[in-house]
Amino acid sequence: MNPATGLLRGIGRPSLAALAAIGRVALFAASILGHLLRPPVYWRELGTQMLQIGWFSLPVVGLTALFTGGALALQIYSGGARFNAESVVPSIVAIGMVRELGPVLGGLMVAARVASSVAAELGTMKVTEQIDALTTLSTNPMKYLVVPRVLAATLTVPVLVGVGDAIGIMGGWLVGVTRLDFTSVTYLKNTVDFLEPWDIGSSLVKGAVFGFIIALMGCYHGMTSGRGAQGVGRATKAAVVAASVLILAANYLLTEMFFTS
Amino acid sequence: MITLSGVTKSFTTNHVLRGVDLTLASGKSMVIIGGSGTGKSVLLKCILGLVPHDSGSITLDGQDVRRAERDAFLARFGMLFQGGALFDSLRVWENVAFRLMRGATRRPKDEARAIALEKLRRVGLGPQVADLYPGELSGGMQKRVGLARAIAAEPEIIFFDEPTTGLDPIMAGVINDLIREIVVEMGATAMTITHDMSSVRAIADDVAMLHDGRIKWTGPVSEMDACTDPYVQQFIHGRATGPINAIR
Ligand SMILES: Nc1ncnc2c1ncn2[C@@H]1O[C@H](COP(=O)(O)OP(=O)(O)OP(=O)(O)O)[C@@H](O)[C@H]1O
Ligand SMILES: [Mg+2]
Numbered sequence: 001m002n003p004a005t006g007l008l009r010g011i012g013r014p015s016l017a018a019l020a021a022i023g024r025v026a027l028f029a030a031s032i033l034g035h036l037l038r039p040p041v042y043w044r045e046l047g048t049q050m051l052q053i054g055w056f057s058l059p060v061v062g063l064t065a066l067f068t069g070g071a072l073a074l075q076i077y078s079g080g081a082r083f084n085a086e087s088v089v090p091s092i093v094a095i096g097m098v099r100e101l102g103p104v105l106g107g108l109m110v111a112a113r114v115a116s117s118v119a120a121e122l123g124t125m126k127v128t129e130q131i132d133a134l135t136t137l138s139t140n141p142m143k144y145l146v147v148p149r150v151l152a153a154t155l156t157v158p159v160l161v162g163v164g165d166a167i168g169i170m171g172g173w174l175v176g177v178t179r180l181d182f183t184s185v186t187y188l189k190n191t192v193d194f195l196e197p198w199d200i201g202s203s204l205v206k207g208a209v210f211g212f213i214i215a216l217m218g219c220y221h222g223m224t225s226g227r228g229a230q231g232v233g234r235a236t237k238a239a240v241v242a243a244s245v246l247i248l249a250a251n252y253l254l255t256e257m258f259f260t261s
Numbered sequence: 262m263i264t265l266s267g268v269t270k271s272f273t274t275n276h277v278l279r280g281v282d283l284t285l286a287s288g289k290s291m292v293i294i295g296g297s298g299t300g301k302s303v304l305l306k307c308i309l310g311l312v313p314h315d316s317g318s319i320t321l322d323g324q325d326v327r328r329a330e331r332d333a334f335l336a337r338f339g340m341l342f343q344g345g346a347l348f349d350s351l352r353v354w355e356n357v358a359f360r361l362m363r364g365a366t367r368r369p370k371d372e373a374r375a376i377a378l379e380k381l382r383r384v385g386l387g388p389q390v391a392d393l394y395p396g397e398l399s400g401g402m403q404k405r406v407g408l409a410r411a412i413a414a415e416p417e418i419i420f421f422d423e424p425t426t427g428l429d430p431i432m433a434g435v436i437n438d439l440i441r442e443i444v445v446e447m448g449a450t451a452m453t454i455t456h457d458m459s460s461v462r463a464i465a466d467d468v469a470m471l472h473d474g475r476i477k478w479t480g481p482v483s484e485m486d487a488c489t490d491p492y493v494q495q496f497i498h499g500r501a502t503g504p505i506n507a508i509r
Contacts, residue, residue, distance in 0.1 A: 125348075128344060128346060128349075129342045129343075129346035132342065133347075136309060136339070138332055138336050
């Protein structure tokens with residue numbers, strides 16, 4: 001084989017495979033939207049999933065935000081000191097937390113926690129024929145399993161991100177008043193003065209998009225899991241990796257959309 | 262009536278079904294026998310549309326199963342999966358009552374639970390297991406819960422994939438009687454896969470033997486012993502030597 005053909009083939013194969021995968025995920029997402037619009041809606045499942053995905057992720061997201069906010073305050077203080085701009089700490093912590101770190105780190109932590117568990121759960125159900133059993137019991141697995149998870153994540157992750165933003169700012173404030181020489185009042189006043197409504201709005205929109213991505217990847221990889229324990233293991237890994245990478249990519253695109261004009 | 266003609270199914274290079282022709286009359290009990298891995302479970306899944314077949318046709322009362330309205334079609338069936346396939350996040354009684362509590366004919370919780378307990382009783386399980394989770398049951402108990410779930414909504418057509426494997430001989434007898442009863446008293450149509458020849462004799466009106474992706478022999482159970490087909494003879498007598506290669 002001549003090297004040029006080999007090279008083309010080496011580029012072509014993976015590209016085609018990637019495009020095919022994107023196509024399958026898009027069809028899967030479209031089918032979710034289709035099922036979302038047609039009854040029945042399984043409210044109890046939705047409630048359970050909101051609890052599982054939203055409420056039980058609070059500790060992880062909260063701790064992540066707290067430490068990140070604190071570290072950010074220290075960094076900006078020592079960096080700002082190089083050009084006598086220590087006073088920017090509160091505003092930069094707030095903007096950095098709300099616009100970027102809150103949604104991205106929160107999203108990644110939820111991805112690690114939720115995409116993996118959803119993929120493992122659905123994958124196990126697939127390999128033990130529970131999904132087939134659902135179908136034979138006249139219950140559509142997309143409606144009963146997938147829609148509640150996707151809806152729950154899309155609704156609760158923005159709330160988680162909002163709470164994370166607030167906790168992150170609090171982390172910065174804690175460090176600011178205990179370790180650095182800010183007074184509580186100036187710190188909070190600076191935070192409030194510099195934060196704009198759209199900073200918060202964009203944060204929540206990012207949260208919703210990331211939530212959708214997390215559940216979509218978890219469900220897609222779970223529902224298409226290969227056979228046996230190994231298949232479930234692969235599906236879980238793929239779900240977390242894909243969700244994380246897609247969150248970072250989507251974050252860039254959203255930031256480009258929201259903040260460049 | 263379910264009719265299969267020329268049904269084929271391959272998984273990549275593994276040609277599992279190579280042209281299955283089979284007719285299952287309404288109100289009859291058919292048993293499918295055949296070596297392990299010959300595609301018996303796949304055959305049931307093809308009929309239900311869980312696994313799409315490659316070519317050939319499968320009809321239910323003359324209508325192609327692929328064109329049937331899915332919900333109405335599936336509402337006529339009950340299925341016991343080979344591995345039980347119980348929902349491990351739901352309690353035993355919720356598994357059994359799953360269909361009763363959903364869909365167009367949904368019943369109130371108390372009524373559904375009462376029906377579930379009655380079905381559990383019929384498969385030899387007491388009310389004490391109703392509130393356990395499937396993971397807390399033995400393999401044979403899980404199988405019987407799966408059986409109770411398959412018959413809970415009293416479907417017209419019921420598929421049993423190895424209903425008695427993993428059960429003690431007495432319990433196997435109870436299950437054989439139950440399947441017979443469902444066919445005779447409720448007029449259901451049953452298709453059962455089993456490796457247990459005493460089950461075959463207890464359950465079957467008709468027997469079909471699947472080998473090499475085709476139906477090797479089919480006929481009434483009364484003719485099975487007299488049948489001269491060497492494949493059937495080797496199978497029902499469990500001989501290691503004969504036309505079927507035991508060691509591959
Ligand atoms: N989803 C699948 N993907 C790939 N191959 C499959 C799949 N399901 C079944 N097979 C293959 O089809 C063949 C028949 O499987 P099937 O489960 O129908 O066997 P069986 O006759 O029910 O055997 P047993 O009596 O052991 O239950 C096997 O070789 C199996 O590997
Ligand atoms: Mg089988």
